[in-house]
Each structure stands twice: as structure tokens, then as C-alpha cells.
Amino acid sequence: MPTIIPDIVISRLPIYLRALERLSQEGHEVTSSHELGKRLGISSAQIRKDLSHFGGFGKQGTGYRIPYLKDQLRQVLKVEQDWEIALIGAGDLGNAVARYRGFADRGFRIAYVFDNAPDKVGAHIDDFEVLPMDRLHETIVHNSIRIAMIAVPAEAAQIVADILVEAGIRAILNYAPINLVVPSDVRVQYIDPVIHLQRMTYYLP
Amino acid sequence: MPTIIPDIVISRLPIYLRALERLSQEGHEVTSSHELGKRLGISSAQIRKDLSHFGGFGKQGTGYRIPYLKDQLRQVLKVEQDWEIALIGAGDLGNAVARYRGFADRGFRIAYVFDNAPDKVGAHIDDFEVLPMDRLHETIVHNSIRIAMIAVPAEAAQIVADILVEAGIRAILNYAPINLVVPSDVRVQYIDPVIHLQRMTYYLP
Numbered sequence: 001m002p003t004i005i006p007d008i009v010i011s012r013l014p015i016y017l018r019a020l021e022r023l024s025q026e027g028h029e030v031t032s033s034h035e036l037g038k039r040l041g042i043s044s045a046q047i048r049k050d051l052s053h054f055g056g057f058g059k060q061g062t063g064y065r066i067p068y069l070k071d072q073l074r075q076v077l078k079v080e081q082d083w084e085i086a087l088i089g090a091g092d093l094g095n096a097v098a099r100y101r102g103f104a105d106r107g108f109r110i111a112y113v114f115d116n117a118p119d120k121v122g123a124h125i126d127d128f129e130v131l132p133m134d135r136l137h138e139t140i141v142h143n144s145i146r147i148a149m150i151a152v153p154a155e156a157a158q159i160v161a162d163i164l165v166e167a168g169i170r171a172i173l174n175y176a177p178i179n180l181v182v183p184s185d186v187r188v189q190y191i192d193p194v195i196h197l198q199r200m201t202y203y204l205p
Numbered sequence: 206m207p208t209i210i211p212d213i214v215i216s217r218l219p220i221y222l223r224a225l226e227r228l229s230q231e232g233h234e235v236t237s238s239h240e241l242g243k244r245l246g247i248s249s250a251q252i253r254k255d256l257s258h259f260g261g262f263g264k265q266g267t268g269y270r271i272p273y274l275k276d277q278l279r280q281v282l283k284v285e286q287d288w289e290i291a292l293i294g295a296g297d298l299g300n301a302v303a304r305y306r307g308f309a310d311r312g313f314r315i316a317y318v319f320d321n322a323p324d325k326v327g328a329h330i331d332d333f334e335v336l337p338m339d340r341l342h343e344t345i346v347h348n349s350i351r352i353a354m355i356a357v358p359a360e361a362a363q364i365v366a367d368i369l370v371e372a373g374i375r376a377i378l379n380y381a382p383i384n385l386v387v388p389s390d391v392r393v394q395y396i397d398p399v400i401h402l403q404r405m406t407y408y409l410p
Contacts, residue, residue, distance in 0.1 A: 005407075007246035014403035022384055041212035078406045085402075093301035097398070101359065102382030106399045107406065146409050147402065154306065171405035173398055177307030179227055187408055189401035193302070193378055194311045196394035197290075197352065198219035200376035201283045201312065202210075203392055204351050 009050045010077075015040060016047070017073045020066050021106075032063040079107025086140055086169070088160050089151030090115035090123070090130045093175055097151055098125045108147070112139055133163075140167035147171045154178045161188075214255045215282075220245060221252070222278045225271050226311075237268040284312025291345055291374070293365050294356030295320035295328070295335045298380055302356055303330045313352070317344055338368075345372035354378045355385075366393075 019039050023031055033044035033051075040047075051069075054076055074080045087097055087110050098113055115121060116133040123130050131139065139145070148169045150157050157176035164172060171187045174180055180188050224244050228236055238249035238256075245252075256274075259281055279285045292302055292315050303318055320326060321338040328335050336344065344350070353374045355362050362381035369377060376392045379385055385393050 006248075008248075008251075010407050011246070011404050013407075014400045017403065018397070018400065041216070043211075043213075046213075076407065077403050078409065079403055083402075083406060083409075091301070092297045092304070096296070096298035096301055099297070100382065100398070102397065102399055106403070108399065108402055147405070149398070170409055171402070173401050173405075177305065187405040189404055191396060191398060191401065192223070192307065193305070193354070193396060194307055194313065195219045195223065196378050196396065197288075197313055197376070198222065198282050198284055198311070199216050199394055200352070200378075200392040201288060202215050202218075202281065204283065204288075204375055 005053050009053055012042070012050055013073055013077055015042075016050075017070060017077065020070045020073070024066055024070065029066055030063045031066055031069075035063075074107070077107070082107060082109040083147050084109055084111035084143065084145055086111065086136070086145050086148040086164075087113045087151060088115075088133075088136070088148060088164070089175075090117075090120045090125060091151070091153075094151040095125055097149060097175070098128055110149075111143070111145070114139075136163055137167045140164070140169060145169065147173070149173045149175065150180075151175045210258050214258055217247070217255055218278055218282055220247075221255075222275060222282065225275045225278070229271055229275065234271055235268045236271055236274075240268075279312070282312070287312060287314040288352050289314055289316035289348065289350055291317045291319065291341070291350050291353045291369075292356060293319045293338075293341070293353060293369070294380075295322075295325045295330060296356070296358075299356040300330055302354060302380070303333055315354075316348070316350070319344075341368055342372045345369070345374060350374065352376045352378075354380065356380045359383045 019036055033047040036047050037044040085108055087094060090113055098110055103109060112131060113125060113128045114131050114133055114136050120130050121132045146169060148164045150160055150172060152160055154176045157174060157178050158180060161172060161180045161182060165182055165186055173189050175191045182188055221241060224241055238252040241252050242249040290313055292299060295318055303315055308314060317336060318330060318333045319336050319338055319341050325335050326337045351374060353369045355365055355377060357365055359381045362379060362383050363385060366377060366385045366387060370387055370391055378394050380396045387393055
């Protein structure tokens with residue numbers, strides 16, 4: 001395995017994994033770069049090239065065994081087991097994220113929810129008790145949490161990010177519509193509905 | 206201009222546009238495929254190739270004029286003006302989406318919010334009055350709405366999608382964690398936080 005895989009290749013692997021999970025749910029056992037490509041709007045050559053970074057996983061002419069390829073991708077992406085996540089923000093969005101049922105079996109589990117509003121701290125979202133922000137740092141450090149989701153208003157997001165980074169968080173999923181400034185060893189991804197909407201308008205008459 | 210642009214190229218243009226908007230906010234007037242590539246983790250060759258589908262927009266050696274390139278991308282993506290959006294679901298997530306401030310100046314405006322819960326219909330989310338589901342079809346048809354966002358529980362999402370498609374919706378942004386079945390002339394994009402989380406775990410120690 002080469003030591004450096006381009007970021008753009010890594011960014012496509014979760015898309016492949018999700019497509020494989022859907023194929024599994026539909027009862028398929030085997031697929032091909034051609035079929036994956038057709039579903040994803042990516043060329044089959046690109047898919048074969050991406051997967052070849054990790055040894056290929058398939059044999060010429062016989063396609064990919066889906067359960068095997070899923071396992072291999074999960075291993076590459078380090079999502080064979082669940083990562084504990086700290087969620088910051090228990091407003092409308094935080095509630096929706098805490099209750100989201102799409103995390104199960106995909107490598108993640110929200111473990112702690114924080115807010116600083118007196119009427120939210122101590123409240124329950126399903127099984128979670130909302131913890132006060134002054135326990136954020138110690139909770140992350142004590143439980144070696146590495147991933148956090150920010151679901152606070154835009155004007156509070158950078159302040160929260162600073163606390164998270166200081167406590168040892170190295171991956172942030174940001175729902176707030178602002179660009180976060182973090183050290184270079186911290187990854188940030190953005191949930192930005194506009195990107196997805198703009199990917200569709202081109203095709204509208 | 207060639208008649209068919211690959212989907213994968215179109216899918217990258219909103220990412221370029223967002224990067225250009227951020228460069229503008231930081232006070233830049235000019236950029237290069239190299240600088241864009243560095244920010245986005247995409248090769249500069251890929252960026253030049255993508256933009257060449259639309260005439261290039263830049264001159265060799267002088268880089269891209271950011272305001273011009275932004276305008277051109279907005280035109281290609283058809284987001285120079287605001288599209289009206291119907292939002293279905295006024296629960297936690299729907300409330301968060303309706304209040305999201307990231308749509309402004311990026312081509313979209315939530316115009317109508319629907320729900321079927323008696324305690325939600327007639328309620329206000331900021332300036333929106335939540336409308337009953339039995340007015341969904343007529344509202345979409347009468348106002349020629351083409352884009353909808355689904356923020357209802359997973360078990361209701363397909364039923365809602367069917368109504369939307371029947372009424373003339375041709376682009377759906379789906380927040381529910383299920384795969385929608387729609388005709389081939391309807392586009393669907395998914396908000397899936399797991400994809401973004403899985404793009405970061407690879408890099409965690």
C-alpha cells in the first residue's frame with residue numbers, strides 16, 4: 001500500500017461504501033465497477049483506479065464480492081467499530097441530529113450532548129442527558145473523544161471549535177454556516193445543503 | 206460548449222463556487238487553479254479541466270478574476286436568482302432548516318413549509334406559517350415550484366416524495382436516512398452526515 005492516498009480518493013470511499021450497503025440491502029452479493037459507476041455517476045475506470053490504491057479487492061471479470069469489499073472499505077476508513085461523538089448544541093438542529101437514525105452500523109455513536117442554555121442543560125433527548133458546556137473539556141479529555149459535531153448558532157461556532165480543539169478533538173462536523181479556523185492537524189467537514197441544491201439546479205429546465 | 210457535461214464535473218462546481226465566495230469574503234480579487242486546488246484537495250489540473258468545459262474563464266499565467274468566475278459559475282449552475290423551495294416537515298429538523306441562514310445569496314429561498322401534525326399546522330417558524338399537507342400539491346403546481354426539501358421521519362419520506370413528484374417537483378434534497386425511489390427525470394441529493402464523518406476517520410490516529 002502506498003503511504004499517501006490523495007484526499008480526493010479518500011473522499012469517494014464513503015460514497016462507494018454507502019452504495020455497497022444499499023446493494024446489500026437490495027439482496028445483491030456481487031457488483032462491478034461498471035454497476036457502481038452507473039449508480040454513482042462516476043466512471044468505472046475511476047472506481048477501479050481508486051480501489052487499486054488499496055489492493056483492488058476484485059478480480060478481473062468476476063466483479064467485486066460485496067460483503068468482502070464493504071469490510072475492506074470499513075477497515076480502510078477505520079469504521080469497523082463505533083467512534084463516540086460529542087454533539088454540541090441541543091436546539092432544534094441538535095435535537096434532530098441526536099435523534100437521527102442513520103448513524104447505526106456505520107461507525108458512529110453520539111455519546112454526549114452539550115448546551116449552555118439553562119433550560120436545556122439537564123433535559124433529556126431520548127436517552128441523552130444534556131450536559132453543561134463547562135463539562136465539555138473534561139468529558140472529551142477523560143473519554144478520549146476525537147470527533148465532535150457542532151450544531152450551535154453561527155456566532156458561537158468558532159468559540160466552541162476552539163474549546164473542542166484544545167480538549168483534543170481532531171475531527172469536526174460543522175452544521176453552522178461559517179468557515180471554522182482550526183490547526184492543520186484538525187479536520188473539518190461541513191454540512192452545507194446549498195452545495196447539494198446547486199448540484200441539481202443545473203439540470204432543471 | 207459541449208452538450209453533455211459529466212455529472213461528476215457538475216458536482217464539483219458548487220464546491221468551487223463556495224471556495225470563491227470564501228476567497229471574496231477574505232478580500233481576494235484573483236485566484237489560481239493552484240490556490241483553489243490547495244484549499245480543496247483537488248489537483249489544479251483537474252480544476253482547469255473542469256472549468257475548460259465552460260470556456261475556461263481564466264488566462265494562462267494571470268489566474269482567475271474571482272468576481273467574474275463566481276458570476277460564470279452561478280450562471281452555469283442557474284443560481285443567479287433565487288429558486289423557491291418547498292420544505293416538508295416542521296419538526297426539529299424542519300425548524301432548523303427553515304431558520305438556516307446559509308441559503309441567502311446562494312440561489313435559494315424557502316418559500317413554503319408543510320406538515321401534517323395538527324399541533325404544527327398554522328404555527329409560525331419565524332415568518333413562515335406551516336401549511337397543511339393537503340395543500341402541498343396545489344401550492345407546488347400553482348407556484349411552479351421545482352425544488353423541495355424532505356425533513357420528515359424516514360417512514361414518511363417515500364410517501365412525501367411521491368406527492369412531490371406528482372405535483373411537478375424535479376429536485377429533492379432528502380434529509381431522511383432512506384433511499385428514495387423516483388422517476389429518472391427527478392434528481393435526489395441526500396444530506397448524510399455519516400459520509401462526512403467517514404471522510405475524516407481515515408486520518409485519525
